[in-house]
Amino acid sequence: MVKPDFSKIRQDFPLAARKTWLAAAEYSPLNVHSIKAIETYTQSKSQASSGYKFGFTAELQAETKARFANLINASADEIAFVQSTTEGENIVLAGLDLAKRGGNVVIDDLHFEASKYLYTTLQDHGLIELRIVEAKDWQTTAADYAPYIDKDTQLVSIALVSQINGFVADVQAISELAHANGAWLYADIIQGAGNSPIDVQAMGIDFASASSYKWLMGEPGFGFLYVRRDLQEEVVKQTRYGLRQVKTEKDFTFELHGGGTIYEGTSSMGFLPGIIAGTGLKYMTDIGVDAIRAHAQPMIDRLQAELLPLGFRPITPLGTRSSIVSFLPKGDINDAQAKLDKAFGQQVVSFRNWYFKNDKGEREHVRGIRIGVSVYNNDEDIDLLLNALA
Numbered sequence: 001m002v003k004p005d006f007s008k009i010r011q012d013f014p015l016a017a018r019k020t021w022l023a024a025a026e027y028s029p030l031n032v033h034s035i036k037a038i039e040t041y042t043q044s045k046s047q048a049s050s051g052y053k054f055g056f057t058a059e060l061q062a063e064t065k066a067r068f069a070n071l072i073n074a075s076a077d078e079i080a081f082v083q084s085t086t087e088g089e090n091i092v093l094a095g096l097d098l099a100k101r102g103g104n105v106v107i108d109d110l111h112f113e114a115s116k117y118l119y120t121t122l123q124d125h126g127l128i129e130l131r132i133v134e135a136k137d138w139q140t141t142a143a144d145y146a147p148y149i150d151k152d153t154q155l156v157s158i159a160l161v162s163q164i165n166g167f168v169a170d171v172q173a174i175s176e177l178a179h180a181n182g183a184w185l186y187a188d189i190i191q192g193a194g195n196s197p198i199d200v201q202a203m204g205i206d207f208a209s210a211s212s213y214k215w216l217m218g219e220p221g222f223g224f225l226y227v228r229r230d231l232q233e234e235v236v237k238q239t240r241y242g243l244r245q246v247k248t249e250k251d252f253t254f255e256l257h258g259g260g261t262i263y264e265g266t267s268s269m270g271f272l273p274g275i276i277a278g279t280g281l282k283y284m285t286d287i288g289v290d291a292i293r294a295h296a297q298p299m300i301d302r303l304q305a306e307l308l309p310l311g312f313r314p315i316t317p318l319g320t321r322s323s324i325v326s327f328l329p330k331g332d333i334n335d336a337q338a339k340l341d342k343a344f345g346q347q348v349v350s351f352r353n354w355y356f357k358n359d360k361g362e363r364e365h366v367r368g369i370r371i372g373v374s375v376y377n378n379d380e381d382i383d384l385l386l387n388a389l390a
Contacts, residue, residue, distance in 0.1 A: 004291050006375060012283075013376040020381050023350045025163060025191060025324050025372030028217045034279040041275055056274030064278040065260075067285050068216075068224045072189070072208065073199040077259030078232075080225040081244075081269065085190045086114040088209025088225035089157070091263050092186055093118070095227075095236035096155065099127035103154040106178075108133035108140050109355070110162040110169075112188055119157070128154075134357055138165050138315040142173035153183040160208075161192035164354055165316040165370070166300075166324025168196065175204030184235070190214055190223075194284050195292055195323040195374070206231060212273075215323065215374070217280030222273035225263055233262065242266030287375060296323045296373045299382050303371060306382075310389050312336075315354075315368065326352070328368040336369065336389060343388035 010016050015029035030038075041054045065076045082088045098105065105119055105128050123130040131148040133140055149156060156178040158169050175185045184206040192198055194215025200208060208226040212218025227236050238245075244264040248255040256262065284292075303325050304314050312327035329336050333351065340348050350370040358364040371385075 004287050004295075006295050006378065009287065010376045010378060016376040019346055020344060020348050020384055022348055022371045022373065022377060022381060022385060024374035024377075025166075025214060025370055026350055027213050027220075028215065028280070028374060029376070030219075030276065031217060031280065031283055033283055034217070034276050037275050037279045038272065041271065055271040056269055056278065060278045061269075061274065064274070064281055065224075067281050068193075069226075071193060071198065071281075071285060071289070072226060073201050074226050075229065078226055078229050080227070080260035080263040081265075081274075082209060082223050082225045082263070083221055083265065084223050085112070085188055085209045085211045086118070087265075088207075088223060089115060089118065089186060089188065091225060091239070092207045092209075092227070092236055093122075093155075094239040095263070096184075097237065098122070098154055101154050103152040104129035104131050104150075106131045106133065106145065106148045106153055106156045106183075108135060108144075108158060108169075110135050110138070110140065110164055110167060111157065111159050112163055112190075115157060115159075115188060135167075137317070138356065139167050139317050140169065142170050142177055145174055145177055149177055149181050149183060151181055153178065153181055155184050155186060157186045157188075159188045159191065160198065160203075160205075161189070161196060161322045161324065163191050163324070164352070165326040166191070166320055166322040167317060168192070168320060168322050171203045171205065175206075179204065184231070191324060192322065193224075195289070195296065196321065197289055197293070200226060200228075207236070212277040212280065214372075215284070216277065217284050218277035219273045219280075221270055222277040225260065227260055227263060229259075232260070236263070238262040240264075240266055244269065284375075292323075292375055293321065295375060296377075297321060299373045299377060299379065300325050302379070302382055303373075303385075306386055307389070310386070312369065312389070323373050324370060325373075326368055326370040328366055333367045333369075339388055340385075343384070348385065348388075 012031045044054045065079045069076045119130050122128045178185045186207040187205045189208045190210040193210045211223035213220045247257045311330040316325045352370050
């Protein structure tokens with residue numbers, strides 16, 4: 001296999017020539033191929049109805065599902081299109097009907113805020129018992145989960161890669177623990193899909209979802225849901241009904257596509273987000289996850305090593321293999337933000353708010369820096385950031 005030329009890849013992202021962007025964990029800028037696909041569609045549709053020929057066609061939909069399925073080692077019939085990661089998790093919960101089943105749900109405090117809100121609300125309504133595994137030193141182990149998972153646990157929900165600090169959960173070990181107690185495992189994979197190897201079969205993931213606008217190089221409003229084939233309908237019931245699921249119709253008789261499409265929405269498919277998602281996913285998968293990982297890791301390692309002497313304590317465990325690394329300043333975070341504003345005049349990294357348990361056993365609020373490294377970044381970007389903060 002030919003090694004990708006990342007200097008040429010950088011040229012495919014117009015934003016990279018205009019500004020330093022080390023916040024890929026927020027969103028990915030569009031590449032020139034996605035821009036061209038958008039222009040082709042909008043121009044053709046503005047001139048004639050033939051615009052649909054260049055839209056999110058049945059062929060592009062099938063290719064997009066197949067590519068995402070291959071990316072996570074699933075089958076295309078295990079994939080549904082959804083509008084967001086959180087929508088995918090909601091679909092799973094509705095299909096499981098946890099309130100009827102009773103029992104408890106286990107999450108940890110490195111999970112995404114929307115998931116925390118989702119399960120907290122279900123508990124507040126008396127529909128589930130929520131158990132929260134507290135991270136230690138900004139990470140968790142399967143052993144940390146063990147006291148929380150029992151025979152009454154229905155679901156364990158985790159972020160495969162934490163949006164807080166890029167920590168990669170030991171999902172296989174956690175899955176084995178969940179399955180041994182008769183529970184299922186859901187994984188939010190939005191911060192891993194596209195930059196880290198994911199194998200839902202080997203990892204023991206039963207359900208997963210991801211929006212496309214981060215490492216998959218898509219756009220908000222479009223994402224993917226994975227539901228293991230043998231759990232479709234039998235465990236995760238269909239709870240929504242619309243023509244996205246219908247293959248043919250004759251009077252009051254309907255033949256369905258089957259597979260993951262039973263979980264797709266009732267609204268019309270958004271063509272533009274679909275086109276961007278399909279084009280971006282093709283671009284990303286053509287580069288390959290292994291090459292992306294090999295490109296990003298040295299820059300992540302540099303940041304871990306060189307920001308510490310500048311007064312930034314990493315809260316990403318050393319050796320973490322993801323494209324996200326986060327830091328807490330020893331001083332006032334506003335000083336760091338002022339330095340970056342002066343050097344760049346625009347956003348370069350993400351400034352985020354986090355909570356953790358301190359040495360006194362109290363929940364403490366902190367504010368820090370999150371950096372996301374992608375295919376268009378290079379050592380010059382890292383140099384500029386380090387020089388600005390110095």
